[in-house]
Amino acid sequence: MLSFFKKIFQKEPLPLPEELKPEELEDWLKKQAGKISFNLYLKEYLRQIKEIKVQLAEGLKKLKDQEISEADQKQVEARIKNIVIGHKNNYTNEIEHFLQSLSGPVFEKEHFSSREDYKEAIVFTEKLNHSLDQLAKRTAKSYQAAQHLFFDHVEHLFKLLKELNKLIKGFEIKVKENKINDLEKLFEEVFILTEEIQKKNNLTQEIKIKEKKLSELKKENETETKNLKKLESSPEFEKFLELKKEEEKLIQEIKEEEHKVFSFFFKLSKALKKYERIALENKIIKQYLEDYLGAFRKDPELEIVRALSSLKKGLDSLNFDEKQKKNFLELIEKAEQGYLQKISVQIKELDEKKEGLNEKINKNLSPEKIKEKKKEINNLTLSIAATIEGLDNFKSILEKINLENSRKEISRKIKEILKKEINLNLNLD
Structure with a gap:
């Protein structure tokens, strides 16, 4: 019985950190980026946008085809009717133009599993949000005026646009929740780390070459100095x-x-x-x-x-x-x-x-x-002298490359964003 309770209350062992080399880090990060729940959300998000697009197109057709009711034909002055029809036409034209922004390669994707996919969706949404803002500014008067004689269809389109706006705001929240922008910055930091490692390797190699050259020059100088003394005492x-x-x-x-x-x-x-x-x-x-x-x-x-x-x-x-x-x-x-x-x-x-x-x-x-x-x-x-100067310069640059700080920061961000522990081995020797 005691052993039974021990098993119940025994803590699960913490997973060991994944051992990674710098050259493995980018591919590993790409795989992890494809596993986050954001990819499933994106699929549903774009499906809903497509659905709203269909509904907007249908509502737009109905508004275009709608005639002024018989009662309004009798009660409303001809001048007012012409003004309202003009606003209705402007409203439908602007929405028709806006519908073009609800298309693009992003809708052709079946899966969203890479940083490029996420970036494409973010760029698309930013452009869509801008187009929606512009539409609201251009149709403010037309929307209000067209309501007087075509209220139901105008209001239906307005609600669809409002729903689309809500989707966009929800997308922005999801981007923050899933730390997508932080993930992109993490990829950039990994790229910088890779560049710094390559720079350090190149500098280390250059230093070895210059140290060898310096040693050879000193030996040659010593030999020629001896030869000079021989000539001077000949x-x-x-x-x-x-x-x-x-x-x-x-x-x-x-x-x-x-x-x-x-x-x-x-x-x-x-x-x-x-x-x-x-x-x-x-x-x-x-x-x-x-x-x-x-x-x-x-x-x-x-x-x-x-x-x-x-x-x-x-x-x-x-x-x-x-x-x-x-x-x-x-x-x-x-x-x-x-x-x-x-x-x-x-x-x-x-x-x-x-x-x-x-x-x-x-x-x-x-x-x-x-x-x-x-x-x-x-x-x-x-x-x-020139070799020593170059050598000192390379060593000075090398000393300023702090890979350890980058390693710690990347490991910290991976834990924060992806909830993963890694051990990044920077042993470059």
């Missing part, structure tokens, strides 16, 4: 550095000799400027005054020395004081004694040495190899 490059030092030394020596030339002619510039105006050798003097070093290098025969000798002879006529004359004479005599000749020979020898040295430097390819290697390393460094 005997060939060491020889190049030695040659460059020699070149620098030669350049310095050339500069020193050129400075001697510059200093020499700078000290003589006042005398040369005055003498240029009267000298037979004014052309060579002018060249030197414009560019001491340039003219000196273009004067291998040192024609300037002959011009200086002429200057020496005419120095007294140039009105310089004794001290200046003395300085100018010392410089001219120095040139006559071979000072400029010695510098010219020295510069020529240094130029020849530098030319030979440059030939050796140009034949040494190590600087070009190092330059190319540095360029490669720089490009690798830029690629590494």
